[in-house]
Amino acid sequence: PLPLYLIQSDYLLDLGADIVDLIFSHPLLWYRGFYIKRGEMRFKDMYGITRGMKGLYLETVDFPCKTKDDLESYRFPDISFPLNYTHIKQYRRKHPEVALVVSCMGVQDWGQNFHPLEKLYSGMIEYPQAVKKFFKRMTEHTLQGIKGALRAGADLIMIQDDYGTQDSMFISKEMWEEFTYPCLKKQIEAIHDWGGKALLHSDGYIMPLLPKFVEAKLDALHPFQPVEKNNLKEAKELYGDKLTFFTGIDVQKIGRMSRGEVRKDIVKTYKVASRRGGMVLSTTNMLQVDTPVGNLKEMFATIRDIKQGKYG
DSSP: OOOHHHHHHHHHHHTTOSEEEEOSSOHHHHEEEEEEETTEEEEEETTSOEEEEETTEEEEEEOSOOSHHHHHHOOOOOOOSGGGGHHHHHHHHHOTTSEEEEEEEOHHHHHHHHSOHHHHHHHHHHSHHHHHHHHHHHHHHHHHHHHHHHHHTOSEEEEEOOOBOSSSBSSOHHHHHHHTHHHHHHHHHHHHHTTOEEEEEOOSOOGGGHHHHHHTTOOEEEOOOOOTTOOHHHHHHHHTTTOEEEEEEOTTTGGGSOHHHHHHHHHHHHHHHTTTSOEEEEESSOOOTTSOHHHHHHHHHHHHHHHTTTTO
16 A cells, blocks of 8 residues: 555546656655644745745745855765655556656756745846856756666656746846756756656746757756746647647636536636647646635546547
């Protein structure tokens, strides 16, 4: 039998999922302590990052690199030991047929968990070399996880690295190419070298970055969030033969729709994204807790109809 921390992945299969995702380090090694502070549950992870429950969601409340000096002196833990990946091996043995995705840190988004967001982005101007060196060390660290996960049986590595807000990028395209892109490219190359496929999760407005994703030989992109300036139809026409899009179910809208609107919206996006292949139907992020149960039932019913060929 699977341990409790893997059973939740089986729930996804019971709901009809074709893909299961796991974190890159063993859950029992990831968490280093839980405690309550001022009525708020908190936990510290293997990196020294402390997260707290802010309402319904976990947010970073204490950072291991508060200053530039901390950023320069921080050393990442060694995750090369096979023990880190036993949960992946265990799940692969039970489900050899499942597409198994293992997550990986992206330097820009995860950098904000080590060094506060405003300091990280201002640091790109005030102490750029310190930020670049930190990103380089983080990248080298993630290569251990990529190699370990793929050797343990993962099929895809999902690099988690948000680059945009609803209508803009966090930094200019030029700064992104200078600070972030070299790290992303190195991660993608390593994934391919070790026999995997590279999936990038990146929320927000990222339309200007699509050519660089293709240049880096990224295999798949999630979620290509349906914000106004991300043009899915244009993206498919330009890059549909080079990029697979994981998208289709907009979690920002599904909770405010009628059941009929849920089906209509999913099918509309599916027909655009699936043209000539290169599409995996998925939610754009985590389903929100206030999504009506009826809408969730309609979502699953629509997915079943799509899989059965009702919409082409």
